Amino acid sequence: MEFKKRILVTGGAGFIGSHLVRLLLEKYPEYLIVNFDKLTYAGNLENLKDIEHKSNYRFVKGDITDVEAVKNAFNEYNISDVIHLAAESHVDRSIEGPMDFVMTNVVGTVNLLQCARDHWKGGKDHIFHHVSTDEVYGSLGETGLFMETTPYDPRSPYSASKASSDHFVQAFYHTYGLPIKMSNCSNNYGSHQFPEKLIPLMINNIVNEKPLPVYGTGANIRDWLWVVDHAIAIDEIFHKGRLGESYNVGGLNEWTNLDLVHYLCDLMDKKLGRSEGASRQLITFVTDRKGHDMRYAIDASKIEKELGWKPSVTFEQGLDLTVDWYLNNQDWIDSITSGEYATYYRNMYEER
Ligand code: NAD
Ligand code: DAU
Numbered sequence: 001m002e003f004k005k006r007i008l009v010t011g012g013a014g015f016i017g018s019h020l021v022r023l024l025l026e027k028y029p030e031y032l033i034v035n036f037d038k039l040t041y042a043g044n045l046e047n048l049k050d051i052e053h054k055s056n057y058r059f060v061k062g063d064i065t066d067v068e069a070v071k072n073a074f075n076e077y078n079i080s081d082v083i084h085l086a087a088e089s090h091v092d093r094s095i096e097g098p099m100d101f102v103m104t105n106v107v108g109t110v111n112l113l114q115c116a117r118d119h120w121k122g123g124k125d126h127i128f129h130h131v132s133t134d135e136v137y138g139s140l141g142e143t144g145l146f147m148e149t150t151p152y153d154p155r156s157p158y159s160a161s162k163a164s165s166d167h168f169v170q171a172f173y174h175t176y177g178l179p180i181k182m183s184n185c186s187n188n189y190g191s192h193q194f195p196e197k198l199i200p201l202m203i204n205n206i207v208n209e210k211p212l213p214v215y216g217t218g219a220n221i222r223d224w225l226w227v228v229d230h231a232i233a234i235d236e237i238f239h240k241g242r243l244g245e246s247y248n249v250g251g252l253n254e255w256t257n258l259d260l261v262h263y264l265c266d267l268m269d270k271k272l273g274r275s276e277g278a279s280r281q282l283i284t285f286v287t288d289r290k291g292h293d294m295r296y297a298i299d300a301s302k303i304e305k306e307l308g309w310k311p312s313v314t315f316e317q318g319l320d321l322t323v324d325w326y327l328n329n330q331d332w333i334d335s336i337t338s339g340e341y342a343t344y345y346r347n348m349y350e351e352r
Helices: 015-027 067-077 091-096 099-120 157-176 198-207 227-240 257-272 301-307 315-328 330-337 340-351
Strands: 005-010 031-037 057-061 081-084 127-133 180-185 187-189 212-215 221-226 246-249 254-256 283-286
Touching: 005 015, 005 067, 015 031, 015 227, 031 067, 057 067, 067 099, 081 099, 081 227, 091 099, 091 157, 099 127, 099 157, 127 157, 127 227, 157 180, 180 227, 187 198, 187 227, 187 315, 198 212, 198 257, 198 315, 198 330, 212 257, 221 227, 221 257, 221 315, 227 246, 227 301, 246 301, 254 257, 257 283, 257 315, 315 330, 330 340
Parallel strands: 005 031, 005 081, 031 057, 081 127, 127 180, 180 246, 187 221, 212 283
Antiparallel strands: 221 254
């Protein structure tokens, strides 16, 4: 079969990438989806078990910093478009060791841009969609929202590496005319998220009646979006967004970390048949994250006005679906938390 597009999705075995791969495979049988992933600790082919049999799906195990591996994938599948998600994604790990973040997020992105440019040879009928984060804009005070025009002000090694990659993507557009698009999204939650991140970590610890580590006072604010809505936004931007443009994606859904943990505790007490207030007893205030950004909040009016995108579920609906998924997929989370990650988590927690 002649595929209409042959899209290289990097990081497709991760949290957001697996949701995007699933959406693209189901919605566009006329596209070939090539998932290029190194399978780091965060990559898990189990995330794609339900769709890996599809005839328009291919998996390539590879590292985006490896020039030959990326070139080979472009040549073998005659890649027409890229949606780039592969990254080191966890802020705490970037504080422990920034170099992996420089390698994958900066060097890996530049390598992909260079390979796309070489393969497409100035052709315009292509898209390189770079998936980025709102953290590049820095930290907000009590008021205001991040706009696409907000100056970059990254403050953690993770956000510095993502900001650098964003600048390279824009540089390839302005310097070489590479057809790029970008999206900068707020905090995602949903199924298949690695349990080092706040929501799955709390869900898993509530289930196991383990301490719930809240950094600092829990007053920091994040703007939460259901991962499926992020995947839908990427699809919209990829197909209908303007070249050279960046789109902010967010849920207008700000929560302090402590309010969110309280909400999860109460929701799970009901689902698990525990007495009211039982899980809140597990909350433990621990040493704050170094340089902890205070508040993130996205102004998503550009994507809403230009592309008609907005979140499809409320936070309450999305969290309900998410908690149910983790409760029904205990094997998925157990296989992660019983391996190497168990040692990492113990060390992290003891340090705090
Ligand atoms: P994740 O950590 O769950 O997954 C990352 C994936 O990238 C994994 O499958 C991993 O194996 C792969 N990978 C890592 N290094 C690689 C390399 N060198 N070569 C090839 N593959 C490699 O991350 P996520 O949370 O799904 O985030 C995906 C993207 O979205 C990232 O670029 C992240 O910066 C961005 N983002 C994430 C969020 C969020 O809330 N999680 C919000 C906004 C933007
Ligand atoms: O804003 C988008 C970003 O959101 C993405 O670019 C990142 O890839 C993603 O990891 C996420 O970054 P955060 O640092 O905001 O997410 P995390 O889940 O690590 O933490 C959310 C908040 O909860 C943050 O204020 C720190 C706090 N926290 C986190 C953990 C893991 C705790 O209080 N306790 C915890 O145990």
